[in-house]
Amino acid sequence: MPEYIWDGETLPVPVEDIVDSVYGLLVRDVDDMSAAPGAPPASAGHLSGLLLTGPGEIWVDRAEGIKWPGRRRFTxxxxxxxxxxxxxxxxxxxxxxTVIDEAPEVLAAVTKKRKPKVPLIETEADIFAASILMPSHLMKTQYERCDGEIERLMKDFKCSQKAITRRVLHVVPRDRRRPRRPA
Ligand SMILES: [Zn+2]
Known part of the structure; x- marks a missing residue:
């Protein structure tokens, strides 16, 4: 991707700029997700996010995004x-x-199960999200730099505690991990 959009180092990863400028998708914060063309009725379950491939739009639930900005970035x-x-x-x-899981398992663990809890493409999208928001090389460096302080990593990466905690488990080698301290 062009350096002026992201240099591959600066945190947090500007995911909205990447979505917009690299992939040409419009992000919309909307109040009524069920208003999307073809959306299932609201009674079928709360929608956190959706992708309209035709017009090239990503919709995120506005109320959820205001309450949990880290969750919004993940969605x-x-x-x-x-x-x-x-x-x-x-x-x-x-x-x-319920299908957007900020703490996905590794894909191998999911595919080994006979009956995964959610469709495989949802786990793939979760793993993609964790990888783009918390690139492993940056997570390893920041983890060392802040001595494994989860609160600090949440600010650096602008991700939820749940997302950070799982990503640390996946990318920071066991012998480098600090004991977990109470938040
Ligand atoms: Zn999905």
Missing amino acids: ISHELGHHILHSTGGQPLFCRG
Whole structure:
């Protein structure tokens, strides 16, 4: 990606700029997610995010985004993951809050299970989101720099505690990890 959008080092990763300037997708914070064309009825479950492949839009639930800005970044990144990995058929993708997991398992653990809890593409999008928001080389460096302080990492990466904690487990080698301190 062009250096002026992101230099690969500066935190937090400007995921909205990347979505917009690199992939040409419009991010919209909306009050009524069920207003999207083709969306399932609100009674089918709360939608956190969705990807409209036709017009090239990502919608995120406004109230959820205001309450949890880290979650909003994760949802946007999850939808970008769908755009890059899964949007081959031009179908819109609707993601309920329960399928966007900020602490995904590693893919091998998911594929080994006979019956995964959520469709595989949702876990793939979660892993994509964790990877773009918390690149492993930057997580390792920052982790050392702040002596494993989760609160500090949450600020640096602008991600939730849940997302940071899982990412640390996945990318920081066990023998480098600090004992967890109470928040
Ligand atoms: Zn999804």
